[in-house]
Amino acid sequence: MNSKAICIHLLLMTLFSGCHISPKDDASIDEHITQEDTLHISTSPTLEYYALKEEYNKIVQQRKEFFSDTVSDPDFTYYSNYDSFEEITFTSEIGQDTYYLWYTYFLKKRYAHDNYEAEREKLLELYNSINDIYAIIARGGTFFSHNKPRIQAYAEWDIYNHLVLKRAIPISESDFKMEKEAFIERNRRILESSDSFKYWDSFTEEGRKATLQELQALFQSLSEKIDTPYYLSCVLKFEQRYQHLILVGQT
Secondary structure, eight states: OOHHHHHHHHHHHHHHHOOOOOOOOHHHHHTTOOOOSEEEOOSBTTBOOEEEHHHHHHHHHHOGGGGOSSOOOHHHHHHHHTTOSSSSOOOSHHHHHHHHHHHHHHHHTTTTGGGGHHHHHHHHHHHHHHHHHHHHHTTOOHHHHHHHHHHHHHHHHHIIIIIISOOSOOOOHHHHHHHHHHHHHHHHHHHHOTTSOTTOTTOOHHHHHHHHHHHHHHHHHHHHHOOSHHHHHHHHHHHGGGGGGOOOOOO
């Protein structure tokens, strides 16, 4: 997404959702200052990230969006604040990864996050499966490795928005079967479309068949794990981030 598109996207979201950054006062933010020497920020054993006291306290004092009364999704929050005129900025790809881990850490502090361990574990599994599937389709790339820490934030936001605030409207129970069948059919079309794999030119026919079989198994496993309207709603939204990687040439 280019910078002009991002600006338009942010403007529209601000106008229609009424979303804005409304920081708490400095006294409230200062309550989060720590005296611990080291804090474990990452939420996943595979994404270890620790912060020293000095870094943590600078984040608390400078990144006030993490304590706003209004909480937004991680993409909106990042693009609204990543380049603010503060000492700590997150302008690189790695910086964005780190920002999403901080977002996850502070969002979890807003509610009894331990009550949603099962939902969090399953969302992370589903989202990482989707990331792995499209990494195979695109034959890898840094886009997918950078998604690993960002998936933490997407999952935490979906829990908070759907289950804690109960603000998002999931697919209804009556529509669940139909929507899931459409999801499965769309995946089948992706696998059958010769236009979907423009990155596979160097594959041998044997390699192509083996990779398609692997993808078919991954898609089937993913579909079996989507067993409620909530998970399907979250997956459909998350999967949109990968649509630029496929060209399903069917009318």
